[in-house]
Amino acid sequence: MAIETFASFWVAVRVNGGDLALFDYWPVSVGNRWEYDNDFAITVTESEIQPNLPELVTLLSLVGSGVNEGLYIETMAGQTDTFGRYGLYAQSYQELLDQGLVFLPATARLGDEFQSTDDYDGYRPIGEMLPSYRGTEDITTRVLSEGRLQIPIGTFDDVLEVEVVSDFVDDRPASSTSTIRLWLARDVGPIQVELTGLPTTARLRQAQVDGVVVN
Numbered sequence: 001m002a003i004e005t006f007a008s009f010w011v012a013v014r015v016n017g018g019d020l021a022l023f024d025y026w027p028v029s030v031g032n033r034w035e036y037d038n039d040f041a042i043t044v045t046e047s048e049i050q051p052n053l054p055e056l057v058t059l060l061s062l063v064g065s066g067v068n069e070g071l072y073i074e075t076m077a078g079q080t081d082t083f084g085r086y087g088l089y090a091q092s093y094q095e096l097l098d099q100g101l102v103f104l105p106a107t108a109r110l111g112d113e114f115q116s117t118d119d120y121d122g123y124r125p126i127g128e129m130l131p132s133y134r135g136t137e138d139i140t141t142r143v144l145s146e147g148r149l150q151i152p153i154g155t156f157d158d159v160l161e162v163e164v165v166s167d168f169v170d171d172r173p174a175s176s177t178s179t180i181r182l183w184l185a186r187d188v189g190p191i192q193v194e195l196t197g198l199p200t201t202a203r204l205r206q207a208q209v210d211g212v213v214v215n
Contacts, residue, residue: 018109019107019108019109020107020108020109020110020143020146020160021078021106021107022078022080022104022105022106022107022108022143022160022162022184023075023078023079023080023104023106024186024187025160025162025184025185025186025189026080026104026182026184026189026190027187027189027209027210028044028058028060028073028075028080028104028189029044029075029209029210030044030045030046030058031044031045031208031210031211032044032189032207032208032209032210033207033208034189034190034191034204034207034209035204035205035206035207036064036193036202036203036204036205037152037202037203037204037205038064038065038198038199038200038201038202038203039064039065040062040063040064040065040067040193040198040202041061041062041063041064042060042061042062042189042190042193043059043060043061043063044058044059044060044061044073045058045059045061046058046059047059050072050086050094051094051123051126051127051128051129052094052096052121052123052129053072053096057072058072058073058074058075059071059072059073060072060073060082062195065198065199065200065202066197066198066199067195067197067198068087068088068089069085069086069087069088069089069197070085070086071084071085071103072084072085072086072096073103074100077106078106078107079102079104079105079106080102080103080104081100081101081102081103082097082100082101082103082139083096083097083099083100083101084096084097084120086126088126091124091125092124092125092126093122093123093124093125093126094122094123094124094126095120095121095122095123095135095137095168096120096121096123097118097119097120097137098118098119098120099118100118101116101117101118101137101139102114102116102139102141103139103141103164104141104162104164105141108143109143110143110144110145110146111143111144112142112143113140113141113142113143114140114141114142115138115139115140115141116138116139117136117137117138117139118136118137119134119135119136119137120134120135120136120137121133121134122134122135122170132172133170133171133172133174134170134171135168135169135170135171136168136169136170137166137167137168138166138167139164139165139166139167140164140165140166141162141163141164142162142163142164142165143160143161143162144161144162144163145160145161146158146159146160146161147159147161149183149185149191149192151191151192151203151204152203152205153204153205153206153214153215156185156188156191158185158186159183159184159185159186159191160183160184160186161181161182161183161184162181162182162184163179163180163181163182164179164180164181164182165177165178165179166178166179177196178195178196178197179194179195179196180193180194180195180196181193181194181195187209188204188207188209188214189207189209190204191203191204192204
């Protein structure tokens with residue numbers, strides 16, 4: 001069956017199970033990479049020093065199909081936090097949080113919802129030394145369901161559906177909402193992605209996860 005005509009087959013099961021270690025479902029280790037059937041890719045890299053940041057940082061990059069952005073992240077004790085984001089569009093930007101926000105908690109149960117808020121300085125374009133604006137980000141992470149997902153490269157039996165919604169408002173004034181929905185296979189990561197700005201659902205074509213090739 002041709003990939004372009006293939007529809008995912010998702011069987012969700014909502015049950016009251018125990019705590020789930022989310023890092024097992026998305027190992028955001030440096031060097032890991034996920035490539036999708038619509039030329040979209042997610043990579044985790046250790047960057048050189050970035051403007052307005054004092055040290056090396058880990059980048060979670062989302063690139064392809066019209067998207068060119070990412071998050072500055074840190075993972076400790078299984079929890080992945082974000083302390084800012086950037087976009088490499090015609091008008092580039094960098095937004096750095098004061099304290100940081102929880103992107104993926106260390107553990108969760110089905111149906112859990114995590115909310116946090118922080119303020120940020122915005123720089124346009126990247127490289128500006130003084131903030132261009134000041135804003136607030138509200139982030140909500142929801143663990144929606146667990147089940148089996150069939151995509152063109154195969155069927156994955158242990159998959160979590162997770163949604164992360166970020167609401168932004170700043171003093172330019174401007175406001176926006178960014179949503180990423182992830183189907184996370186245990187020990188593999190995001191095998192299917194829907195993202196604000198991405199024109200089609202991205203389905204995994206191949207990945208390299210902790211030195212293991214998945215295809």
